[in-house]
Each structure stands twice: as structure tokens, then as C-alpha cells.
Amino acid sequence: MATMKDFRGDQPTWCPGCGHFSVMAGVQKAAVDLGMEPHDIAIISGIGCSGKISEYTRAYGFHTLHGRSLPIAQGAAIGNKDVKVIAAGGDGDGYGIGVGHFVHAVRRNVNMTYIVMDNNIYGLTKGQTSPTSAQGFKTKSSPKGSVESPVHPLETALVNGVTFLAQGFSGDIKGLNEIMKAALQHKGFALVNVYSPCVTFNKVNTYDYYKENLVDVSSFENYDPTDRMQAIQKVRETNGLITGILFKEDRPTFQELTPDFPEIAITKQDLSLDVSILEEIE
Ligand code: SF4
Ligand code: MG
Numbered sequence: 001m002a003t004m005k006d007f008r009g010d011q012p013t014w015c016p017g018c019g020h021f022s023v024m025a026g027v028q029k030a031a032v033d034l035g036m037e038p039h040d041i042a043i044i045s046g047i048g049c050s051g052k053i054s055e056y057t058r059a060y061g062f063h064t065l066h067g068r069s070l071p072i073a074q075g076a077a078i079g080n081k082d083v084k085v086i087a088a089g090g091d092g093d094g095y096g097i098g099v100g101h102f103v104h105a106v107r108r109n110v111n112m113t114y115i116v117m118d119n120n121i122y123g124l125t126k127g128q129t130s131p132t133s134a135q136g137f138k139t140k141s142s143p144k145g146s147v148e149s150p151v152h153p154l155e156t157a158l159v160n161g162v163t164f165l166a167q168g169f170s171g172d173i174k175g176l177n178e179i180m181k182a183a184l185q186h187k188g189f190a191l192v193n194v195y196s197p198c199v200t201f202n203k204v205n206t207y208d209y210y211k212e213n214l215v216d217v218s219s220f221e222n223y224d225p226t227d228r229m230q231a232i233q234k235v236r237e238t239n240g241l242i243t244g245i246l247f248k249e250d251r252p253t254f255q256e257l258t259p260d261f262p263e264i265a266i267t268k269q270d271l272s273l274d275v276s277i278l279e280e281i282e
Contacts, residue, residue, distance in 0.1 A: 001032075002035075002037045002038060004028055004029065004032055007028040007038055007058050007059065008056075009056045009057045009058040009059075009061075012024075012056045013052070014049060015200045016199075018123075019117065019194070020050055020170070021170075022170035022171070022173050024053050026168070026177050026194075027053075027088075027115065028057060030177055031184070036184075038059045038060075039059070040082075042059060042060035042062070042073075042076055042080075042083045042085045042086070043057055043059055043060070043061045043062075043086050043088055044061070044062045044069050044073035044086070044087045045061070045064065045069055045087070046064060046065070046066060046067060046068065046069040046088070047065065047066035048066075048092055048117075048124045049090065049123045050088060050116075050117035050196070051064075051069075053088045053117075062076075066093060066097050067093050067098030067101065069087045069089050070094075070098060070102060073087035073112055073114070074105060074108065074112065077112040078110060078255060078261060081111075084113070084184060085112040086112070086184075087114045088115045088116075089115075089116060090130075091119065091130045091132040091153075092130045094114075096130065096131045096151075099131070099151065102114075102156070103156065105189060106157050106160045106162045106191065107160045107161050108254050109163055109251060109252075109253050110188075110189055111187055111188055111253040112190070113186070113192065114189065114192070115192045115194065116153065116191070117194055117196040118153070119195075119202055120132045120133050120137070120198075120202055120205045121139065121198050121202040126201060127139050127200075127202070128142075129142040131150065132150050133146050134146070134150055134204075139201075152235075152240060154167060154193060154240055154242075158232050161251075162189060162191055162247065163188035163189055163249045164183060164189070164191065166182065166192050166244065167192070167195070167242060168192060168194040168195070168243060169194065170207070171210060175216070175243060186248065187250070188250075188251060189253075195214070214242070215238050215242055216243045216244050217244030217245065217246060218244060227247075228247060228249070231246045231247040
């Protein structure tokens with residue numbers, strides 16, 4: 001049976017204290033707890049600090065283009081039903097340039113998991129205002145404060161028919177692990193948004209800020225995670241500062257609704273590099 005060590009890939013170069021360490025540990029621990037092996041998983045990541053997760057985790061992986069992890073991940077999930085596909089990226093990647101893919105992936109309900117490491121800033125490019133930065137948020141790209149209203153990913157996912165929605169926080173590893181396990185087991189498109197602080201460039205949305213302001217869904221009396229309207233209401237009431245498994249629904253997946261869709265099993269032979277062309281150049 002695989003251990004955490006088996007999932008360890010390249011040595012991470014994230015800044016010490018970066019929230020993404022916890023997210024990666026949460027995913028790897030969930031995989032171990034569920035008895036998965038590295039070859040059971042494919043991590044398809046976008047561009048940003050968060051996108052490095054596909055290199056830092058030992059599994060099948062593809063570090064794709066900015067905002068384009070979801071189309072590739074959906075294709076991989078449809079093409080090989082035996083592998084659990086996890087798309088991963090940041091708020092800029094997924095809710096900025098990738099937001100069109102996000103909405104359509106949500107409504108398509110492909111059986112896969114999407115993890116967004118949301119730090120309310122563009123970290124890799126050294127600190128610009130992102131789609132989830134609050135109005136008034138000051139960075140070098142908005143020195144007088146952002147004038148735009150932020151994207152609301154949880155509400156967007158809920159109104160577009162997401163079948164599993166959870167939000168975690170990098171300061172709560174135990175909670176993250178539980179959420180990841182549930183997401184990986186969900187049949188359908190599972191969105192896990194994680195508040196994952198950028199300790200280097202975001203001095204507003206810090207660990208302390210989230211510890212003070214986050215409310216866990218378990219604190220609400222009679223919360224029903226199968227009630228979409230209640231989930232929308234609680235997300236709005238808390239201004240998105242809510243953690244836990246917020247919503248889940250059992251609905252046929254894209255794969256179930258398209259049984260004739262060709263499954264392309266990639267074999268080792270397909271992946272072997274054809275070097276004959278290189279030899280010809282030499
Ligand atoms: Fe993490 Fe921010 Fe450093 Fe990127 S710049 S590794 S998001 S702390
Ligand atoms: Mg970001």
C-alpha cells in the first residue's frame with residue numbers, strides 16, 4: 001500500500017509558509033487514506049505557483065497552459081475512466097483567463113476533481129490584483145485599490161449546477177484532508193476551493209485573517225448539504241468566508257450520459273518516444 005513518501009515528487013520551491021504545501025499534503029494524504037497508488041491519479045495543472053503541484057507530486061501529470069487545465073483534464077477523465085483526474089491551479093488561472101472553461105466544466109459534470117488554491121493574488125508574477133481580490137485591494141497593478149467587484153467562485157459553481165462543492169483553508173490540514181477525501185470519492189465534478197495564503201505578496205488575506213473570519217459549516221444548525229438554495233444563501237451571508245462540504249448532489253456524470261464516447265486507453269507503447277526523427281536530423 002502506498003505511503004505519503006510514494007507520492008513525493010520534485011523538491012518544492014514554494015516560499016516557506018506558502019499555503020500550497022498544506023493543499024498538496026491534503027491531496028496526497030487523502031490518496032493514501034483511500035488506498036490509491038500514484039498510478040491511480042493524474043494531476044493536470046495550470047500556470048502559477050500552484051501549478052507546480054503536478055511536478056511536486058509523483059503521479060501521472062501534465063503542467064499545461066495558463067487557464068487551460070480544465071479542458072485537458074476533462075479530456076483525460078473522459079479518455080481513461082480508470083484514473084482519477086485532478087485539475088489544480090490558482091485563482092488567477094482558474095477564475096481569470098480560465099473562467100469560461102470553469103463554468104462549462106461545472107455544468108458538464110465530468111467525473112473529476114478541481115482544486116483551486118485561492119490566495120487572492122497573482123503570486124508567481126510577484127503580486128498583482130487577481131479575480132478574487134477584494135474591491136479596494138492595493139497592489140502594483142491597482143495602486144489606488146481594485147475598483148472591480150471580485151469573482152464569486154462558490155456562487156458561480158452553485159448556480160451553474162455543481163454537484164460537489166467544498167471550501168478549505170490551508171491553516172486547517174485536518175479539515176482539508178476530510179474535504180479532499182470526499183471530493184476524490186464524489187461521482188461527478190467536485191470543486192474544492194482552498195484559501196491558501198501567499199505569505200510573500202498578500203499581506204491582507206493572511207493565515208490570521210482567515211482564522212479570525214472563517215466560519216465552518218458545522219457551526220450552522222440543521223445545515224443540509226443537499227439543499228442548493230441554502231448553500232447559496234450561506235455563501236452569501238458569510239461573503240464566501242465559509243469552510244466545509246457545502247453541497248453535494250447525485251446526478252449522472254458526463255461519462256454516464258455518453259456511454260458511446262470513445263475511451264482512449266493510453267498504453268506505455270503510445271507514450272514511448274519516437275526518436276527516429278531526431279536520428280534523421282543528426
Ligand atoms: Fe506561495 Fe506566494 Fe511564494 Fe508563490 S509567491 S510560492 S503563492 S508564497
Ligand atoms: Mg493566486
